[in-house]
Amino acid sequence: MKFIIQKDHLVQSVQDVMKAITSRTTIPILTGIKIVASEEGVTLTGSDSDISIESFIPKEENDQEIVEIQQTGSIVLQAKFFSEIVKKLPTNQVEIVVDNLQTTIRSGKSEFNLNGLDSEEYPHLPQIWEQNSIKVPTDLLKNIIKQTVFAVSTSETRPVLTGVNWKIENNDLICIATDSHRLALRKAKIEAAAEQSFNIVIPGKSLNELNRILDDHDEPVEIFVTENQILFKTKHILFFSRLLEGNYPDTNRLIPTESKTDIVVNSKEFLQSIDRASLLAREGRNNVVKFSTMGENVIEISSFTPEIGKVMEELVSESISGEELKISFSAKFMMDALKVLEGSEVKISFTGAMRPFVIHPTNDDSTLQLILPVRTY
Template identity: 60%
Template sequence: MKFDIMRDRLLDGLNNAMRAVSSKTTIPILTGIKLDVTAEGLRLTGSDADVTIQTFIQPEEDGKQIINVEAPGSIVLQARMLHEIVRKLPTNIVEIEVTDNFQTFIRSGKSEFHLIGSDANEYPQLPELSNNEQFSIPSDLLKTVIRETVFAVATSESRPVLTGVHWQTTENELICVATDSHRLARRKVTVDNLPTGQNVVIPGKSLNELNKILDDSSTAVEIALTSQQVLFKTNEVLFFSRLLEGNYPDTSRLIPNEYKTNVTINGKLLLQAIDRASLLAREDRNNVVRFETVGDNSVEISSNSPEIGKVKEQIAVEQAEGEELKISFSAKYMMDALKAIDGQDVMIQFTGAMKPFILRSIHDDAILQLILPVRTY
């Protein structure tokens, strides 16, 4: 195996594949990255057995030669060492040559590194996924869906299925739900040619890594779901993740059908006020902020820490209907929900001081956030 490649493109590919490599793996070969070079280009594969990322670099891009292949072949090289070496090479042309017994030479300018590689045949094979259950979503929309849901997954492993986001497909609608049992985030997306009846839970960690790889463009991301794996496919990247096992709870019954108090308010102003109130709340174990309606035209945000002091602030509301209300909640949960709605005007719908309440964007019914209050009164 022998080829040369532009260093910056090799580094881009390594940066993506490295996201799947874990130093804690019990399978020694998975501490490495697999390189497959043919006349068609270079494939780089990284995996931790749960997530596998494969990136592809073409020989030519925009009429510019990226890779010259003298002899095709495959090798597995220690991932972190390869990444550090390529990052620090002196010129933008890198030559990689593999000789007998997986001896690997990496040359650039007057630098030459010698690494001992591993047999690529020992590297786990990628799963085979059929094409019949595929659908596609624009990359920028998929990033938005992940951002608006994944923050609400559970961080505790006591109920592993809650550490993922539940994806369900109905007639032309993808419904994504995350909950840690104290809050819930739901996002609905209209998708053409959607295979119905899919019901999977994708690990939150996988979606966070995928989000770092996707770009903010309208390029389609192909998605294939099976009972155990999900594949996200772009022009340059294949991203495989295992799915979480277990039945996701029926969250639809948590969402109230009728409300006693409705408040419409500027989401950005509310977020800033809660952020200020949380300066005192942060010192308290529960990080609790209070929310109280004041007549028909304002709400009061307050926080009280016995050792430090208190803060209160009134914000004008665009509309307030129904019963007067005093309620307390986690400042962090409320701020996360408002950030997901992204500074738009929000309608907050309450069913009482001790019952879950809902946040929706007044411009987009596809986003819904639910938060459980905290008992303080």
């Protein structure tokens, strides 16, 4: 195998596939990056058997030559060393030559020799029949992930809750994440075949890694689903993830359909106010803050930790309707929710001091956050 490649393209591809590689794998060859040179270009693959990422570098793009293939072939190189070497090469032209698993990497006056592994030993990527695809614009997909994935559970006691539940019904994509103390929901209209429907759970870790790879643009990502795998396909990247097994709990009944107290607040002011209140709550039980309505559209936000001190702040809301309310909740959960909601105002709907409450943008029904209160009063 022998080819000459532009360094910046190689570095970008290596960074993308490195997101799937872990040193904690039980299969030694998976600590490597598989490199394949074909007539069309160079393909890099990284995998930890849960996530697999394949990045393709074409021979030319926009009439510019990126790779000159002199001899096709393949090799697996230690990811840790190869990625560090590539980043630090002195010039923008990199020559890679493989002879009997011995790999030479040349750039300018610098030359590295690495021992490679036989690419035939590298596990094959999952086979996914490319039919029944759905298409989601990249910027929308990034938004959906951002607004849900933070609410997945970090505890392995219920593995299915460490993922985000994706459902497709009638061209609606519904994404839900919950750790049983809070819930994030996002709906979006998408392109799908009329009869298409699925109900799957994608690991939160996979979605986080996918989000880091996707660029901000509106080109669509094609998504293919099989029984235990999902494939996200962009122009030059294939991102495979295994799906989580088990039935995701039915969360519909958790979301209240009516409310006793509705409050509309400026989301930025509210977020900053909760942030300040949490400063003295951090040492306490899960940084709990207290929230109460005071009349005249005024809200009081406070926090008290006996050994540290207390903080109290009044905030004028846009409107308050319904019953008076005193409630306590996790400042962290509230801040997480407010950070991902778009729009300058949010509406918070309460159904009582010990019932879950809902936060959503005032002008948008496609997204909501739900939080369970904490008993302190």
